[in-house]
Amino acid sequence: MQTKNTTSFAILGALASRASSGYDLKKFLEQQIGHFWKISYGQVYPLLKVLAQANLASVKEQTQKGRPPRYLYKITPAGKSELRNWLHSPLDPESPNLDREVMLRLFFGRFSEANMRTRQVEQLKAWAQGRADQHAAAGKALKQQHESNPDLPFWLITASSGTAAAIALADWCDQTLTALKGLK
Amino acid sequence: MQTKNTTSFAILGALASRASSGYDLKKFLEQQIGHFWKISYGQVYPLLKVLAQANLASVKEQTQKGRPPRYLYKITPAGKSELRNWLHSPLDPESPNLDREVMLRLFFGRFSEANMRTRQVEQLKAWAQGRADQHAAAGKALKQQHESNPDLPFWLITASSGTAAAIALADWCDQTLTALKGLK
DNA sequence: ACTAACATGTAAGTAGTTACATGATTCT
DNA sequence: AGAATCATGTAACTACTTACATGTTAGT
Numbered sequence: 001m002q003t004k005n006t007t008s009f010a011i012l013g014a015l016a017s018r019a020s021s022g023y024d025l026k027k028f029l030e031q032q033i034g035h036f037w038k039i040s041y042g043q044v045y046p047l048l049k050v051l052a053q054a055n056l057a058s059v060k061e062q063t064q065k066g067r068p069p070r071y072l073y074k075i076t077p078a079g080k081s082e083l084r085n086w087l088h089s090p091l092d093p094e095s096p097n098l099d100r101e102v103m104l105r106l107f108f109g110r111f112s113e114a115n116m117r118t119r120q121v122e123q124l125k126a127w128a129q130g131r132a133d134q135h136a137a138a139g140k141a142l143k144q145q146h147e148s149n150p151d152l153p154f155w156l157i158t159a160s161s162g163t164a165a166a167i168a169l170a171d172w173c174d175q176t177l178t179a180l181k182g183l184k
Numbered sequence: 185m186q187t188k189n190t191t192s193f194a195i196l197g198a199l200a201s202r203a204s205s206g207y208d209l210k211k212f213l214e215q216q217i218g219h220f221w222k223i224s225y226g227q228v229y230p231l232l233k234v235l236a237q238a239n240l241a242s243v244k245e246q247t248q249k250g251r252p253p254r255y256l257y258k259i260t261p262a263g264k265s266e267l268r269n270w271l272h273s274p275l276d277p278e279s280p281n282l283d284r285e286v287m288l289r290l291f292f293g294r295f296s297e298a299n300m301r302t303r304q305v306e307q308l309k310a311w312a313q314g315r316a317d318q319h320a321a322a323g324k325a326l327k328q329q330h331e332s333n334p335d336l337p338f339w340l341i342t343a344s345s346g347t348a349a350a351i352a353l354a355d356w357c358d359q360t361l362t363a364l365k366g367l368k
Numbered sequence: 369a370c371t372a373a374c375a376t377g378t379a380a381g382t383a384g385t386t387a388c389a390t391g392a393t394t395c396t
Numbered sequence: 397a398g399a400a401t402c403a404t405g406t407a408a409c410t411a412c413t414t415a416c417a418t419g420t421t422a423g424t
Contacts, residue, residue: 005411017335023375032339035319035346038280040413045377067420068375096222103345109338135219151201153367154293155216157360161287162219164359168352175348176341183337189383207403224385229405251392252403373422382413387406394401 006104008047009086010037013108015057015075016083022048022071033107036100048073056082080111087112091123098127099169106176114184118177125173132166135159190288192231194221196267197292199241199259206232206255217291220284232257240266264295271296275307282311283353290360298368302361309357316350319343 010033014025022044029039048071051057056079062070075083087105095101102124109117139159146152194217198209206228213223232255235241240263246254259267271289279285286308293301323343330336 007411021375022377023373031322033342035315035349036342038412041377042379042413042415043411064375065420068377068418070375103342107338107342109341110335131219138215149201151294153363154291157293157363158217158220158287158291160359160363161356164352164356165219165349168348172345172348175344179337179341179344191383205403206405207401222384225405226385226387226407227383248403249392252390252405254403369424371422371424374420375418377417379416380414383411385410386408388408389405390403392402394399396397396399 005047006101007037007039007043008051009083010039010104011044011047012051012056012075012079012083012086013104013111015051015073016080016108016111019072019074021073025073033104036103051079055079083108083111088116091120093123093127098124109180114180118180121173121176121180125170125177128166128170128173132163132170135162135166139163189231190285191221191223191227192235193267193270194223194288195228195231196235196240196259196263196270197288197295199235199257200264200267200292200295203256203258205257209257217288220287235263239263267292267295272300275304277307277311282308293364298364302364305357305360305364309354309361312350312354312357316347316354319346319350323347 010029011025014020014029018024018028020028022041025048026039026041026044029037048057048059052059052073055076057073058076060072060074062072064070087108091098091101102120105112105120106117139156142152142155142159146155149155194213195209198204198213202208202212204212206225209232210223210225210228213221232241232243236243236257240260241257242260244256244258246256248254271292275282275285286304289296289304290301323340326336326339326343330339333339
C-alpha cells in the first residue's frame with residue numbers, strides 16, 4: 001500500500017479533527033488548503049479505502065432515505081499514531097516543495113509537538129533564505145553572461161519572481177514563528 | 185498529438201532563442217525556470233520527438249568522437265508561429281496555476297507583443313488581488329465559525345499563507361509592469 | 369421549473385518522476 | 397583514483413485530472 005502518499009496524510013489529518021465522508025472531506029480540504037494542496041474525488045475515495053484497509057481509519061455506513069449511503073470515516077488509534085509519526089518525521093531539505101509540505105504539517109499542527117512545529121518552520125525559513133540568495137546570485141550571473149541578449153530583460157523578470165516568492169515565504173515564516181510562540 | 189501540453193511550449197520557447205540538444209535544454213530550463221516549472225529527461229526527450237514529428241522543430245545529428253551522437257533541435261517557422269499563438273492566446277482565469285502560466289509566458293516575452301504581455305500581467309494582478317481578498321474573507325469566517333475549535337490557530341496560519349502569497353504575487357506584478365514599461 | 373447540493377464511485381487519460389542502461393571524457 | 401559532465405533514451409511507476417454514471421432533495 002502507498003500510505004507514503006502525502007495526500008493520504010492530508011486525509012488522515014483531516015479525519016483526526018472530524019469524522020467525515022469522502023464528500024465532506026473533499027469540500028473541507030478544498031476550502032481550507034486548496035490553495036496549496038489539490039484534491040479530487042478521484043483521489044479521495046480510493047485513498048479512504050486504502051486507509052480503511054490499512055486500519056488507519058474505520059468506516060460506518062449511514063443509510064439515508066432516498067440518498068446513496070453515506071460512509072463515515074473515523075481515524076483509528078493506529079491512524080493517529082501514523083499521523084503523528086509523519087508530523088514528527090524529519091524534513092527533506094532537498095524537496096522542491098518544502099513549503100507546501102511544512103504548510104500541510106502546520107495545518108494539522110494540533111497533533112504535533114510545539115517544539116517540532118517551531119523547528120520545522122525555522123528550517124523552512126532557512127531554506128527560503130537560501131533560495132532568495134540563490135535567485136539573487138542567478139540574476140547577477142544572468143546580467144553578466146547575457147549582457148546583450150534580447151531575452152535578458154524577460155529572464156530577469158522571471159528570476160525576480162523567484163527572489164520575491166522566497167522573500168515572501170521567509171517573511172511568512174517569521175510571522176508564523178511569532179504566532180506559534182503564542183500557543184505554547 | 186498533444187502539443188497542448190504546456191511543457192512542450194516551454195521547450196518550444198527555449199528552442200526559439202537557441203538551438204539545443206535535449207541535454208542542454210533540460211539544464212537551461214532547470215536553471216532558469218526550475219523554481220516554478222519542473223522538467224525531467226523523461227519529459228524532454230519524448231516531447232522533442234513529438235515537436236519534431238509535428239514539424240515544429242527540426243533535428244540535426246552531430247556525430248562526436250567517443251560520445252553518443254548529439255541531436256541539435258532548431259525551431260521551425262511553424263514552431264515559431266505555434267509559439268506566438270500560445271503566447272497570445274487568452275488566459276483562463278479559472279486556472280489554478282495562472283501565476284506559473286503567466287511567468288512562463290513572460291520568460292518567452294521576447295516573442296510576444298508588448299501590449300499583450302502587459303495585459304496578461306494586469307490580469308494576473310487582478311487574479312492575485314481577488315485571491316488575497318478571498319483568503320482574508322476565509323480567515324474571518326474561520327474565526328467566527330470555529331471560535332473554540334482547538335484547530336483554529338493552525339488553520340489561521342495556513343490561511344495567512346494564502347493571503348501572504350497572493351499579496352506578494354500582486355506586488356511582483358506591479359514591479360513587473362514597471363519593468364515592462366521600460367521595454368517599449 | 370431549475371439549479372445546487374448531497375453522495376458515491378470508476379475508467380480512461382495526462383503528466384511527471386525515478387531509476388536504470390551505456391560509456392567516454394574531463395576535471396579535481 | 398574518482399567524481400562530474402556529456403549525452404541519449406526508456407520502462408515502470410506514481411499521482412492526479414476529467415468526465416461520466418446515478419439519483420434524490422432542498423432551495424430559488
